[in-house]
Amino acid sequence: MGIFERPRLRNNKKKDMPNDLWTKCPECDAMIHTLDLKQNDQVCTSCDHHFLLGSLERIASIADAGTFEETNADLYSKNPLGFHKYEEKIDMLRKKTGMNDAVVTGRLNIDGSPAMIAVMDFKFFAGSMGSVVGEKITRAIETAVKEKRGMVIISSSSGARMQEGMLSLMQMAKTCAALARLSEHGLPYISLLTHPTTGGVTASFATIGDINLAEPKCMIGFAGPRVVKETTHQDLPPGFQTAEFMLEHGLVDSIVRRHDVKKKLGQLLSYMMPL
Numbered sequence: 001m002g003i004f005e006r007p008r009l010r011n012n013k014k015k016d017m018p019n020d021l022w023t024k025c026p027e028c029d030a031m032i033h034t035l036d037l038k039q040n041d042q043v044c045t046s047c048d049h050h051f052l053l054g055s056l057e058r059i060a061s062i063a064d065a066g067t068f069e070e071t072n073a074d075l076y077s078k079n080p081l082g083f084h085k086y087e088e089k090i091d092m093l094r095k096k097t098g099m100n101d102a103v104v105t106g107r108l109n110i111d112g113s114p115a116m117i118a119v120m121d122f123k124f125f126a127g128s129m130g131s132v133v134g135e136k137i138t139r140a141i142e143t144a145v146k147e148k149r150g151m152v153i154i155s156s157s158s159g160a161r162m163q164e165g166m167l168s169l170m171q172m173a174k175t176c177a178a179l180a181r182l183s184e185h186g187l188p189y190i191s192l193l194t195h196p197t198t199g200g201v202t203a204s205f206a207t208i209g210d211i212n213l214a215e216p217k218c219m220i221g222f223a224g225p226r227v228v229k230e231t232t233h234q235d236l237p238p239g240f241q242t243a244e245f246m247l248e249h250g251l252v253d254s255i256v257r258r259h260d261v262k263k264k265l266g267q268l269l270s271y272m273m274p275l
Contacts, residue, residue: 025049041258050195050215050258055104055121058154062117062262063108070106071116072139077101077132083163089125099124101132102157105140107149111266113273116144119154120201127157129201130164134171137205141178145185150269154192155206159199159222172204179205188272190265193243193252194218207251211268213261214243214252 022031027049037044041061042051053061059068076094079086094100102124108117118137120127137153144151160168179189191209193202195218202222206212214220221228221241229236239245246252256264 043258052122055119058119062110067109068106072136075132075136077130081165086163093124097124102127103133103136105136113266113269115150115152115269116140117152120156122156128161129171130161131167134174137175138178141182145182150273151182151189155197155201156194157197157201159201172200175205186274190268193220212253213256216255218243220246
């Protein structure tokens with residue numbers, strides 16, 4: 001080795017390091033260890049920002065141990081309108097998420113109260129509502145009526161799925177009609193809105209609960225704030241389309257931190273279920 005030659009290190013091989021060990025909070029910029037975030041139900045340990053939570057993770061945080069029984073897991077979307085590459089997109093999302101569509105439904109107990117639940121998952125097609133999502137939610141409501149259970153729907157959605165056109169929009173009326181039958185039987189419906197809940201989901205079942213709950217600072221609206229501003233040519237008020245704004249204006253009954261959701265649902269179901 002020459003006097004000016006760079007010395008070679010005996011072991012200069014980089015160790016393989018996972019690239020997802022840390023997550024940056026979009027609210028406070030804190031760097032959070034992924035394990036800490038998971039153990040805290042995807043809530044920032046510094047500022048309480050609520051990250052997106054998958055449907056199965058959310059059910060695990062709510063259901064009494066060993067009580068969740070999934071229903072209609074085998075339903076999946078076709079391509080009734082022949083939308084370009086829609087089937088390929090659906091197949092890709094199935095492989096990526098392990099889900100057949102954007103909602104998981106099933107039976108469970110919440111602090112001892114029997115209920116049916118439908119949990120939307122934003123990771124599958126931005127939680128959009130197609131015919132399968134509407135059908136699964138409707139069947140869950142019908143099961144609640146048949147088995148005399150309360151109904152809980154947890155929304156996280158970009159709205160109706162444009163690739164299914166009018167068939168998607170029909171689900172708004174179908175789910176609301178099923179909820180009307182639930183009400184006729186004196187059974188409670190509790191809606192929990194999480195970030196984000198928009199479009200046709202907001203305009204249908206998400207906002208017609210006997211009790212409407214929301215997670216802190218989640219976005220709730222029909223069109224996004226940019227669309228509203230460009231359409232009305234007006235500046236929007238501070239906090240527009242947040243859960244706190246909706247609480248102030250009467251669309252939401254209560255804001256509930258994720259850690260308190262199970263307790264709140266259990267209390268409401270025990271109060272509202274018919275004797």
